[in-house]
Amino acid sequence: MADSKEAEQVSTSESEQSDLIEPETCIHRENSMLLPAENFISIDYESFENYDCQPSGVIHEIVRSNSQDKSEETPDVVLSSSNDEFSAGEDKEERKQISAKELASALTEEDIEEDETRKPEWRAQKKHIFILSEAGKPIYSRHGSEDKLVTIMGVLQALVSFVHDSNKDNIRCIIAGDHKFVFYVRDPLILVCVSQGADSTQQLLLQLTYVYNQVLSVLTHKTLVSIFKQRRNYDLRRLLSGSEKFLDSLLSLIETDYSFLLGAVRCLPLDLQVRDMISQSIIQHARVKDLVFALILANNQLVTLVRMKKYYLHPVDLHLIINLVHASESFKAAESWTPICLPKFDSSGYLQAHISYLDESCQTCLLLLTVDRESFFTLSDCKNKIKERLLKYNGLNAIGDSLTKTSYSINQCGITDLRHFLYKSRSTAQYTSPEVEAPYLGTEEQERLFGLYQYLHHRIHTSARPLKILYHVGPHETLLGWITQGFELYAVFGPLVTKPSAIHSINKLLKWIKREEDRLFILNSVTF
Amino acid sequence: MNTIEAKVVVLGTQAVGKTSVVIRYVGGMFSKAVSPTIGASFFTYKLTVNNYRVKLQVWDTAGQERFRSMAPMYYRKANAAMLIYDMTSADTFYDIKEWVSELKRNVDNPIVMCLIGNKCDLSDNREVSVKEAQEYAESIGALFHETSALKNIGIEEAFLEVAQQLIKLYETSPNSGLHTIDMGENRSGAKEGNSSIKLPEEESSKPATQQDTKCAC
Numbered sequence A: 001m002a003d004s005k006e007a008e009q010v011s012t013s014e015s016e017q018s019d020l021i022e023p024e025t026c027i028h029r030e031n032s033m034l035l036p037a038e039n040f041i042s043i044d045y046e047s048f049e050n051y052d053c054q055p056s057g058v059i060h061e062i063v064r065s066n067s068q069d070k071s072e073e074t075p076d077v078v079l080s081s082s083n084d085e086f087s088a089g090e091d092k093e094e095r096k097q098i099s100a101k102e103l104a105s106a107l108t109e110e111d112i113e114e115d116e117t118r119k120p121e122w123r124a125q126k127k128h129i130f131i132l133s134e135a136g137k138p139i140y141s142r143h144g145s146e147d148k149l150v151t152i153m154g155v156l157q158a159l160v161s162f163v164h165d166s167n168k169d170n171i172r173c174i175i176a177g178d179h180k181f182v183f184y185v186r187d188p189l190i191l192v193c194v195s196q197g198a199d200s201t202q203q204l205l206l207q208l209t210y211v212y213n214q215v216l217s218v219l220t221h222k223t224l225v226s227i228f229k230q231r232r233n234y235d236l237r238r239l240l241s242g243s244e245k246f247l248d249s250l251l252s253l254i255e256t257d258y259s260f261l262l263g264a265v266r267c268l269p270l271d272l273q274v275r276d277m278i279s280q281s282i283i284q285h286a287r288v289k290d291l292v293f294a295l296i297l298a299n300n301q302l303v304t305l306v307r308m309k310k311y312y313l314h315p316v317d318l319h320l321i322i323n324l325v326h327a328s329e330s331f332k333a334a335e336s337w338t339p340i341c342l343p344k345f346d347s348s349g350y351l352q353a354h355i356s357y358l359d360e361s362c363q364t365c366l367l368l369l370t371v372d373r374e375s376f377f378t379l380s381d382c383k384n385k386i387k388e389r390l391l392k393y394n395g396l397n398a399i400g401d402s403l404t405k406t407s408y409s410i411n412q413c414g415i416t417d418l419r420h421f422l423y424k425s426r427s428t429a430q431y432t433s434p435e436v437e438a439p440y441l442g443t444e445e446q447e448r449l450f451g452l453y454q455y456l457h458h459r460i461h462t463s464a465r466p467l468k469i470l471y472h473v474g475p476h477e478t479l480l481g482w483i484t485q486g487f488e489l490y491a492v493f494g495p496l497v498t499k500p501s502a503i504h505s506i507n508k509l510l511k512w513i514k515r516e517e518d519r520l521f522i523l524n525s526v527t528f
Numbered sequence B: 001m002n003t004i005e006a007k008v009v010v011l012g013t014q015a016v017g018k019t020s021v022v023i024r025y026v027g028g029m030f031s032k033a034v035s036p037t038i039g040a041s042f043f044t045y046k047l048t049v050n051n052y053r054v055k056l057q058v059w060d061t062a063g064q065e066r067f068r069s070m071a072p073m074y075y076r077k078a079n080a081a082m083l084i085y086d087m088t089s090a091d092t093f094y095d096i097k098e099w100v101s102e103l104k105r106n107v108d109n110p111i112v113m114c115l116i117g118n119k120c121d122l123s124d125n126r127e128v129s130v131k132e133a134q135e136y137a138e139s140i141g142a143l144f145h146e147t148s149a150l151k152n153i154g155i156e157e158a159f160l161e162v163a164q165q166l167i168k169l170y171e172t173s174p175n176s177g178l179h180t181i182d183m184g185e186n187r188s189g190a191k192e193g194n195s196s197i198k199l200p201e202e203e204s205s206k207p208a209t210q211q212d213t214k215c216a217c
Helices: A015-019 A045-049 A058-073 A076-083 A092-107 A120-124 A146-167 A201-219 A221-230 A244-256 A258-262 A272-285 A315-327 A376-392 A395-404 A443-461 A499-520 B018-027 B065-075 B090-106 B120-125 B130-140 B155-172 B181-191 B202-215
Strands: A007-011 A127-133 A138-141 A173-176 A179-186 A189-195 A291-298 A301-307 A335-340 A351-357 A364-370 A418-425 A430-432 A469-473 A478-483 A487-493 B002-011 B040-049 B052-061 B080-086 B112-118 B143-146
Touching: A127 A146, A127 A201, A127 A244, A138 A146, A146 A179, A146 A189, A179 A201, A189 A201, A201 A221, A201 A244, A201 A258, A201 A315, A201 A443, A244 A258, A244 A315, A244 A443, A258 A315, A258 A418, A258 A430, A258 A443, A272 A291, A272 A301, A272 A376, A272 A395, A291 A315, A291 A395, A315 A335, A315 A364, A335 A376, A335 B065, A351 A376, A364 A376, A364 A395, A376 A395, A418 A499, A443 A469, A443 A478, A443 A487, A478 A499, A487 A499, B002 B018, B002 B065, B002 B155, B018 B040, B018 B052, B018 B080, B018 B112, B018 B155, B040 B065, B040 B155, B052 B065, B052 B155, B065 B090, B080 B090, B080 B155, B090 B112, B090 B130, B112 B130, B112 B155, B130 B143, B143 B155
Parallel strands: B002 B052, B002 B080, B080 B112, B112 B143
Antiparallel strands: A007 A469, A127 A138, A127 A189, A173 A179, A179 A189, A291 A301, A291 A364, A335 A351, A335 B040, A351 A364, A418 A430, A418 A487, A469 A478, A478 A487, B040 B052
16 A cells, blocks of 8 residues: 655666656757747746846837837826825835834734734635735735735835845745745835745745736836836825736636646647648738737637747746636627737737637637737738638637547546646647546645645756656655656656656657647747 | 718726626627726627618727726727716716816817716616706717616617717718718728837847847746
């Protein structure tokens, strides 16, 4: 029987890898349509500091000039804050006094009863996410009303500014018992995660960067900075109102969807010819000036992506797009035209998105992203033609069929004792995984499986000691993680598997994936 | 029979029922779970009035503050504006005044305005009196209707009256910006003056690679 003791073996040396045949990478880097995001996982805090300091390039200029002319039309984007109850220009010292006062009141016993943080259900939450302004003003809280959390926001702000002022340093993480406090300070916002879950500090930091990018996606970096430049005390909730649901939805996706952990996108399984036909429909009918990206999504999976030759869609941006579609019911009512900022593409301005569903049941969503704010009607025509062609050649039916078949069962791979796996193709930033089956059907078990993958991923990618292969025997299952140039593979076996048989299975699995890759991945990128 | 095509923009504070009114009119139904509009939604509706076929292109805009700066995109070149407030909230009515002054500032072509007090099924909690709204509508030369998307009261009438006004406008003022479908080829002419954004030409392949390195760093 499975030993409840945990045994573990780490092998990083080349010689021990010889059992595993490393298949040649079949996908060439230049063919990729998504930017690989392998580097994204190993977070380097410093690199964030200067990531978007100078967005450059002609398209940025264009988008920027675009957003400038917008602010000329309605200067009240920024100025309308005049009825903000706080006066502008409060200086830093004053701020510090306030937060010190808040800190003090947090420690007094009197207001404890009013305090949301004392409520057992609030305290029992596994993960809290807070967004506050540099001045300590609450902007967002995952659980509970941020209004009632003024005190805790004040404490968090005090912690950040204390470390900053006394050592000219940045606070990154506090570990207190079971709780991890992870800080992500991106002027003018402070993002904090408090978790008692299995996530590693790096993974929590990654989640905070997603939250930050989601805020940028709504406001743009430029607007965010200029607002707080004008008034440090601005209540950002005014401008974010209505977009809290995107943050909520993003955070629940992060907890259940492997895309975020892997920095990869999942493609809807489709026969190569069918997918080609769908892409061709877009190319034929949406060859429009200024159209940068055209993509079809179905159930959070990518059906196809057509891009302008010189621009790539970063997986982070794609995840934000997927979240936008996932969280909004309103696109189902009618064709929509909405601005969206893709922070990795250009954090200083908006792209304009034409969003529409192609089928009656609202599963297949077409997005056309352009820099031309006036092209709604052109794109609307494109959409009708694309839809017509997809109906004519049964493209929509094929997508619908694939959706009802719900991916594939692990049995199809024909490997005994393999329970589940994640396979990420690094050069395309896409991943595949089978359906979750027994024994992981219950919510609790699914969460545990997710935790196993988080653990495996963390151990392999930990910056202190990155591994190539990790074979981990746990009490209930055996885990195997393997990273090569071309792919990342995380596999979950039953507890009784032996190392040689696990390695044998993995090689078999890789062959199976190779055979199926045309269906599971988008291998050649399509451009206008 | 003449066919005219008119652009209608629906404006108002969030949660006053803009989408509900439009869906009631265009789709003939009411849903309790209408989710907030993101950006703007586009609907078309065709009706026949006084020997004219009128094709309404309706822009249902989002009321959320963050989309406020997008509004000019929709009301520019609009032929009619539906200004919707919630009669149970005086604040939403005062917001209309801001919209009207913004329209007056930024729209050159003649525009039919229609003030709509929605949610009249909740008139027990009314905060805006008929008299007040009526007087305001007259002062800005707007039509006025009280409606309920839930009970389907007054919406048909409001849009019908707007269509009639549009026809009147088309007949009396040649510069109305309204165009008939037969003259459809000239539609592009109406677009001049757009500050269209141009994507970089060939020589600009550099930024892409720059970006490439930035993202892949």
